[in-house]
Amino acid sequence: MGRRHxxxxxGTLNTITPCAACKLLRRRCAEECPFSPYFSxxxxxxxxxxxxxxxxxxxxxxLMEVPESQRxxxxxxxxxxxxxxxxxxxxxCMGAIVTLQQxxxxxxxxxxxxxxxxxxxxxxxxxxxxxxxxxxxxxALISPRAVSIAVxxxxxxxxxxxxxxxSIVVSSSSSSSxxxxxxxxxxxxxxxxxxxxxxxxxx
Numbered sequence: 001m002g003r004r005h006x007x008x009x010x011g012t013l014n015t016i017t018p019c020a021a022c023k024l025l026r027r028r029c030a031e032e033c034p035f036s037p038y039f040s041x042x043x044x045x046x047x048x049x050x051x052x053x054x055x056x057x058x059x060x061x062x063l064m065e066v067p068e069s070q071r072x073x074x075x076x077x078x079x080x081x082x083x084x085x086x087x088x089x090x091x092x093c094m095g096a097i098v099t100l101q102q103x104x105x106x107x108x109x110x111x112x113x114x115x116x117x118x119x120x121x122x123x124x125x126x127x128x129x130x131x132x133x134x135x136x137x138x139x140a141l142i143s144p145r146a147v148s149i150a151v152x153x154x155x156x157x158x159x160x161x162x163x164x165x166x167s168i169v170v171s172s173s174s175s176s177s178x179x180x181x182x183x184x185x186x187x188x189x190x191x192x193x194x195x196x197x198x199x200x201x202x203x
Contacts, residue, residue, distance in 0.1 A: 017029075017041055018041065019033060019035050019036040019039050019040070019041055019047075020035070020039040020040060020041050020043060020044040020046065020047040020048075021033070021035035021036075021039050021047045021051070021056060022035065022036070023041055023044065024044060024047055024048060024051060025051075025056060034060050034063050034064060035047065035056075035059070035060070035063075037071070037072075038063070038071060038072055038075035039075070046079045049079060049082040049083050049086060050078050050079055050082045052082070052086070053081070053082040053085050053086065054078065054082065059078060062074065062078065063075065080093070081093045084096050
């Protein structure tokens with residue numbers, strides 16, 4: 001509250017400290033002063049900024065148009081807008097809004113990059129955890145077959161040849177008997193002695 005009741009010594013009247021608006025405007029602060037609840041005399045610079053930008057009458061009208069439950073927020077908003085307008089006469093609070101929007105876009109872009117990196121590392125860990133057990137499972141499944149293939153693919157030894165047949169010994173007596181069996185008959189006349197008695201001659 002801007003208005004304060006000071007209790008003086010006994011027998012004196014109570015004095016009222018004017019609010020920041022009435023003190024700046026150099027007027028008596030009445031009990032129904034619209035500025036008294038929202039502009040404390042301990043912060044006179046707030047009403048000074050609002051008065052310089054909007055004017056006291058316009059501030060009073062705007063506060064009266066707002067429901068009483070929202071007047072404190074409206075007064076704080078007017079102070080904020082007035083300070084920004086004094087700081088940036090061209091853009092005012094719009095410049096601050098644009099700056100904040102740009103900061104939000106920059107932070108959102110950085111957040112998207114960080115989220116993409118997190119997803120990339122998560123997918124990499126998931127793929128690694130899926131590949132390692134499957135390789136062990138494949139090795140466990142393939143190893144017996146690989147052993148059987150290795151055994152079957154090993155070169156087979158050639159079969160043992162049969163023993164040679166026993167050698168036949170031909171005795172001299174049997175050879176002589178065999179030669180006597182196959183001895184060709186001898187004729188009295190040889191192939192070279194041909195008789196010419198019965199061979200006719202042509203005249």
